[in-house]
Amino acid sequence: MARTGRRPSGSGTQDAILAAAMTAFTESGYDGATMRGIARAASVDPALVHHYYGTKEELFVAAMQFPIDPAVIIPALLEPGPDGLGERLLRMFLGVWDSPNTISPFLALIRGAMSHEASAAMLREFVGEAIIGRLTAALDVDRPTLRGTLVGSQLIGLGIARYVIRIEPLASASADEVVAAVAPTLQRYLTAELPRGEDPAAG
Amino acid sequence: MARTGRRPSGSGTQDAILAAAMTAFTESGYDGATMRGIARAASVDPALVHHYYGTKEELFVAAMQFPIDPAVIIPALLEPGPDGLGERLLRMFLGVWDSPNTISPFLALIRGAMSHEASAAMLREFVGEAIIGRLTAALDVDRPTLRGTLVGSQLIGLGIARYVIRIEPLASASADEVVAAVAPTLQRYLTAELPRGEDPAAG
Numbered sequence: 001m002a003r004t005g006r007r008p009s010g011s012g013t014q015d016a017i018l019a020a021a022m023t024a025f026t027e028s029g030y031d032g033a034t035m036r037g038i039a040r041a042a043s044v045d046p047a048l049v050h051h052y053y054g055t056k057e058e059l060f061v062a063a064m065q066f067p068i069d070p071a072v073i074i075p076a077l078l079e080p081g082p083d084g085l086g087e088r089l090l091r092m093f094l095g096v097w098d099s100p101n102t103i104s105p106f107l108a109l110i111r112g113a114m115s116h117e118a119s120a121a122m123l124r125e126f127v128g129e130a131i132i133g134r135l136t137a138a139l140d141v142d143r144p145t146l147r148g149t150l151v152g153s154q155l156i157g158l159g160i161a162r163y164v165i166r167i168e169p170l171a172s173a174s175a176d177e178v179v180a181a182v183a184p185t186l187q188r189y190l191t192a193e194l195p196r197g198e199d200p201a202a203g
Numbered sequence: 204m205a206r207t208g209r210r211p212s213g214s215g216t217q218d219a220i221l222a223a224a225m226t227a228f229t230e231s232g233y234d235g236a237t238m239r240g241i242a243r244a245a246s247v248d249p250a251l252v253h254h255y256y257g258t259k260e261e262l263f264v265a266a267m268q269f270p271i272d273p274a275v276i277i278p279a280l281l282e283p284g285p286d287g288l289g290e291r292l293l294r295m296f297l298g299v300w301d302s303p304n305t306i307s308p309f310l311a312l313i314r315g316a317m318s319h320e321a322s323a324a325m326l327r328e329f330v331g332e333a334i335i336g337r338l339t340a341a342l343d344v345d346r347p348t349l350r351g352t353l354v355g356s357q358l359i360g361l362g363i364a365r366y367v368i369r370i371e372p373l374a375s376a377s378a379d380e381v382v383a384a385v386a387p388t389l390q391r392y393l394t395a396e397l398p399r400g401e402d403p404a405a406g
Binding site for chain 1: 310313314316317318323326327330331335346348349352353355356357358359360361362363364365367368369370371372373376377379380381382383384385387388391392397398399400
C-alpha cells in the first residue's frame with residue numbers, strides 16, 4: 001500500500017472516503033461523481049470503496065447522511081402492492097421527520113439545494129433515480145415519473161410546513177390526522193386517473 | 204420636524220421606513236412588530252407610516268417584497284365562490300413563480316424561514332393571518348385552518364420541486380398539466396369532506 005501512496009483500510013480510511021464522496025457529489029452531482037474518482041481523491045483502492053459501500057447509491061446515502069436507504073425502503077413499501085402505497089410512503093416520511101438526528105442532515109441537503117444550483121442538481125439526480133425511479137418502475141400507470149414528482153412535491157412541502165416553518169394546526173396535528181388528509185392525495189397522484197390538462201404537448 | 208429629530212417626508216423617508224420595517228419584522232416577528240415602533244426606528248411620525256403604507260399588513264408586503272398583496276388577491280380569488288377555488292389559487296401561485304423579479308425576494312423569505320427560527324415565526328404569522336386566515340374565514344367547512352395549511356403545504360412543495368430543485372418532468376410540465384393534476388388536491392383540502400384520522404384528540 002505504501003508504495004502506491006494509498007491509505008490502508010480502517011476507520012480513518014472510511015472517513016476519508018466519505019469526505020471525498022461528499023466533495024465529489026456536491027461538486028460533480030450524483031450522476032457526475034464516480035466511485036473511481038472518489039477512490040482517487042481519498043487515496044484508496046477503488047475496490048475498497050466498493051468493499052465498504054457497495055454501490056454509488058449506498059455511498060451517497062452514507063456520505064450525505066440521507067435519512068433512508070432507498071434500495072431497502074422503497075421495495076419494502078412497494079411489496080404489498082399499489083393499494084395503500086400513499087399511506088405507507090407518508091407514514092415512512094413522517095417517521096423520518098420525527099427523528100431529529102436523521103432529519104438534520106436531510107434538512108441541510110434541502111437548504112443547500114435551495115441555495116446552490118449544483119446542490120439542487122445533485123438532489124434532483126439522486127431522488128430521481130434512487131426514489132422516484134424505483135417507485136414508478138413498479139407502477140403500471142401512465143406518466144409514472146410525473147406522478148412520482150407530484151408525490152415528492154406534496155411530501156417536501158408537508159415536511160417544510162409541518163416541521164420547519166411549523167405552521168399550526170398542521171404542526172401539532174397527529175400523524176393519523178395528517179395521514180387521513182394527505183395519504184389520499186399521494187394515492188391519487190400514484191395510481192388514480194390523472195387528467196392531462198388542456199395542452200397535449202406537455203409532460 | 205427638525206425640532207423633534209424626525210425626518211421630513213419624501214422618498215428617503217420611505218426607504219427609511221421600509222428598512223426599519225424589515226428589521227422590525229425580522230427581529231420581532233409579524234405579530235411583535237408595531238407601526239409605532241417602526242416609525243420610531245425610522246425617526247418619522249407614526250402618521251406618516253400609516254399615510255404611506257396604510258396597515259401593518261401592507262407595510263409587511265412592501266418591506267419584505269412579498270409577491271402578492273393578500274388583501275387584494277385573496278378576496279378576488281374567493282369572489283366567484285368555493286367552486287374552482289383550488290384552480291384559481293393554483294394559477295395565481297404559478298403566475299407568481301413564473302415572474303423572476305417577484306419570486307426572488309419570496310425565495311429569500313422561504314430560505315430565511317428554513318434557516319432561522321425568527322424568520323420562520325415571521326412567515327408563519329404573516330401567512331397564517333393575511334392568507335390562510337382570509338381564505339378560511341370565507342369557507343363554511345370544518346377545520347378551516349388545517350385545510351388552509353394543507354393547501355399551503357402542497358403549494359410550497361410544488362414551488363420548490365418545480366422551480367427551485369426543478370425535478371423533471373414536473374419542472375417542464377405546462378401550467379395546464381400542473382393544474383389538472385394539482386388543483387383537485389387543493390380543492391379537496393379546501394372544501395371536500397376530510398377524514399379525521401384515528402386520533403379524535405388531534406387537530
